[in-house]
Amino acid sequence: MGEKRWSERFEGAMGQLAARSHRRPVQALVVAVVLTLLGAYFARNLTLSADFVGLLPKAFPSVQDIEKLRKRFGGQGNVVVVGMGAEPEALKRFADDMAPKLAMLSEIRYVNFQRPRAFFDEHSLYYVDLEDLKTIQGRIDARITWEKEQANPLFVRLDESAPPSVDFSDIEQKYTGRANQRLSGQGDLYYLDPAEGMVVLMAKPRGSAADLSYSKKVVTQVEDFLAQQDLSKYGPGFKTAVTGTFKKKIDQQRVIVGDLARASTLAMVLLLVYLAFHFRSALSVGFTMLPVVAGLGWTYGFVGLAYGQVNLLTGFLAAVLGGLGVEHGIHLLGRYGTLRSEGMNSEAAVHESFRHTGFSALIAALVAALTFLSLAMSEFRAFREFGIIAAVGMLVSIFSYLLILPALLGLASRFGWSPRVHQSSSGPMALLGRWLPRSYRGVAVGVGVAVVALISQSYRISFNYDSRTLEDYKQASAVLDQKVNDILGYSQTPVVVLTDSREMEREVVRQLEARKTARGKDSTIDFVGALEDLVPRQQTEKKAVLEAIHAKLGKLDPERLPEDTRAVLTRALNMSKAQPFTQEDLPTSVRHQFESLDGSTGGVVLVYAGGGVSLSDGEGTRRFSKEVRGLQMPDGSQVSAAGEALILADILDMVSREGPRILAAAVLSVLGAMWLTLGRLRTALICMVPTLLSVAGLVGLMALLDLQFNYLNIMVLPVLVGTTVDAGVHLVQRLGEPGADFISVYAETGRAITGGLLTSAIGFVALVLAKHPGLNSIGDLANLGFGLNLIIVLLGFPALLLLVERWRRKHGAASDEPAQEA
Incomplete structure (x- = not known):
């Protein structure tokens, strides 16, 4: 009883505060305007960040690793210039002309436009182990001896044995896939695709793509440079395009910002249209929207103070919070209009509306806020910030309505204005209210069977780890970037292992090569490269063997050899002339890839993903991250690879691990809040029935529709728990009032519930039209949940309450509180 008296006192306080604002409207509105101006001031410099790295806590090892990488090695990726629409010779001339000019731009460190094949082909025998090199020498010696014997007319061979083989494919196979081979590449010397009519130049910027302003600066510099060039000399159809990591970051940001603007505008338009239909009064629409707009201003003022920027999810909260906030206005203004029509004066109607309906709205807002705060448990910053900002927004919306x-x-x-009152005795809700008491058994059974059937399919639901389905890969720069990767033969953005010594470099390469070999076809590593590994050991010993091979081959007359043997031995003759080399002798284009920002080399190991794994494929990235992490050094230290791909792997692991815990926390926090505010655990459980059935049924519906959870839309489940429970609260509270008539209460409350759920869904409807697939998935899932909840709360839940009430009457139970005691 003490808890009940506490809730009654709180109801009375809300009614009194609302009546005070009603009596002194100018003072209340002045306070609201001041708060709104302050909110706008603090929100004026908000920016949108779509950087993956910013979505994890700074304490995460993968975040710390990538920050070290950026400070020492610079940003990953390139600004890629693509020339296209010309003959191969013209494309090569373009590359030759543009590469040195691009390299002179202030924000470009170097330009890579040719494969270093000549150097690696010439020195390829130095990459063969000494024992294998001696094996090659032995085979060549045996073949030379055999050829000399064949050329000697006095020599008689007693058998018809085959000549000694000079096939070295078995030895070559041992070294296939090494960094020197992969970096030298196949095909043309230039990064050229004759079939597509494309040539590629990769410009390495000085800064990081994570800095959006820098990305815009360097891409603009390159695009302006290209615009100033006379490209007509390369052919009438010749043109250029820019892609790469820096360009894709800008395009992705532009898509998200465009989606943000469209979603917010569309949500506002849809809200206004619905409110105009719902109230049939322009002033009522204004009275509902002004508190919402003010509340959003206050909320984003808080965001400006607390965070200074929004992320992929929090950027769209305005549309979502707008829809959720309008729901309170629909209930409050609808109740106010009903009370005025019953003869109450304006102040009394305001007092009564906020004392009962306002308190129910407060419960709903508090419950939603606690649900959103359950997301704040997540280490995933996108979820945590979404939860905190949404919780603040829900409580602020109630305060703005109260003020x-x-x-x-x-x-x-x-x-002299009075609201237009919708007649509860007519309309579809009234018809449904009269029909339900006659057909509640069939409705309860029908809805119950349907929900159970949906829940039975929940086991089929799966989690989609492929981030490619959540990004806009239809962007021209993204499509072109994939073609560039195909031309290169490997990804432009390897992950990086930073080391402190040459010995550590070699040890990292050794361990990663061992892991690749151990996993065989299941390995996710394509190849591993390090400067120290690109300079082979035992070059002096190898040089002696090569000189011996060269001396013997030089005594042969190639014209007297069979054609197949001649080609092999001629190639061996040319390769055996190569001299030992150091890091300084490596091609500039190769050394540049291992340079730190200060120009020093060494300490950098590049690891390229392979085995059919794309670093945008979440499941493949998770396997790749396990293969390249946790390298134990001889001194006891441990090193790991760093890169945005590993950030993605951490995010996927975190979300899949935290999802069930967050959902459980949301349900328990909602139940606790409702128990505290409603005063009875039984009442709280009853109010939660529609929400729990909706969420469980949604999972099964997703399986039937072949929809999957992903690391963005999984947050919809706790959000639905918090945003749909108020429908049950309003219905149970009103039906529990003394002397409540089911038909009139259902008609009035059902109309408000429908409007509330529709306006809540409107914010998510706007996401359905976004170009970003990840945001689409959030909109799809949320709207399915709201639709399912609408059916359950308008049909199944009232039918269940009526069924329980009739059962209680039949068994002689008191029936003066059918809903509250059900």
């Missing part, structure tokens, strides 16, 4: 709506109604009533 502004009574003041607006107070001013309007002084000029």
Whole structure:
């Protein structure tokens, strides 16, 4: 009883505060305007960040590793210039002309436009182990001896044995896939695709792609440079395009910002259209929207103070919070209109509306806020910030209605305005309210069977780890970037292992090569490269063997050899002339890839993904991250690879691990909040029934529709728990009032519930039209959940309450509180 008295006192306080604002509207509105101006001031410099790295806590090893990488090695990826629409010779001339000019731009460190094949072909025998090199020498010696014997007319061979083989494919196979081979590449010397008519130049910027302003600066510099060039000399159809990591970051940001603007605008338009239909009054629409707009201003003022920027999810909260906030206005203004039509004066109607309906709205907002705060448990910053900002927004929306709506109604009533009242005795809700008491058994069974059937399919649901389905890969720069990767033969963005010594470099390469060999076809590593590994050991010993091979081959007359043997031995003759080399002798284009920002080399190991794994494929990235992490050094230290791909792997692991815990926390926090505010555990459980059935049924519906969870849309489940529970609260609270008539209560409350759920869904409807597939998936899932909840709360839940009430009557139970005691 003590808890009940506490809730009654809180109801009374809300009614009194609303009445005070009604009596002193000017003062209340002045306070609201000041708060709104402050919110706008603090929100004025908000920016949108779509950087993956910023979505994890800074304490995460993968985040710390990538920050070290950026400070020492610079950003990953390139600004890629593509020339296309010309003959191969013209494309090569373009590359030759543009490469040195691009390299002179202030933000470009170097330009790579040719494969270093000549150097690696010439020195390829130095990459063969000494024992294998001696094996090659032995085979060549045996063949030379055999050829000399064949050329000697006095020599008689007693058998018809085959000549000694000079096939070295078995030895070559041992070294296939090494960094020197992969970096030298196949095909043309230039990064050229004759079939596509494309040539590629890769410009390495000085800064990081994570800095959006820098990305815009360097891409603009390159695009302006290309615009100033006379490209007509390369052919009439010749043109250029820019792609690469830096360009894709800008395009992705532009898509998200465009989606943000469209979603917010569309949500606002849809809200206004619905409210106009719902109230049939322009002033009622204004009275509902002004507190929402003010509340959003206050909320984003808090965001500006607390975070200074929004991320992929929090950027769209305005549309979502707008829809959720309008729901309170629909209930409050609808109840106010009903009370005025019953003869109450304006102040009394405001007092009564906020005392009962306002308290129910507060419960709903508090419950939603606690649900959103369950997301704040996540280490995933996108979820944590979404949860905190949404929780603040829900509570702020109630305060804005408490401050502004009574003041607006107070001013309007002084000029003789009264709301247009929807007749509860007519309309579809009234018809449904009269039909349900006659057909509640069939409805309860039908809805129950349907929900159970949906829940039975929940086991089929799966988690989609492929981030490619969540990004806009239809962008021209993304499509072109994939073609560039095909031309290169490997990814432009390897992950990086930073080391402190040459010995550590070699040890990292050794361990990664061993892991690749151990996993065989299941390995996710394509190849591993390090400067120290690109300079082979025992070059002096190898040089002696090569000199011996060269001396013997030089005594042969190639014209007297069979054609197949001649080609092999001629190639061996040319390769055996190569001299030992150091890091300084490596091609500049190769050394540049291992340079730190200060120009020093060494300490960098590049690891390229392979085995059919794309670093945008979440499941493949998770396997890749396990293969390249946790390298134990002889001194006891441990090193790991760093890169955005590993950030993605951490995010996927975190979300899949935290999802069930967050959902459980959301349900328990909602139950606790409702128990505290409603005063009875039984009442709280009853109010949660529609929400729990909706969420469980949604999972099964997703399986039937072949929809999957992903690391963005999984947050919809706890959000639905918090945003749909208020429908049950409003219905149970009103039906529990003494003397409540089911038909009239259902008609009035059902109409408000429908409007509330529709407006809540509107914010998510806007996401359905976004170009970003990840945001689409959030919109799809949320709207399916709202639709399912609408059916359950308008049909199944009332039918269940009626069924329980009739059962209680039949068994002689008291029936004066059918809903609250059900």
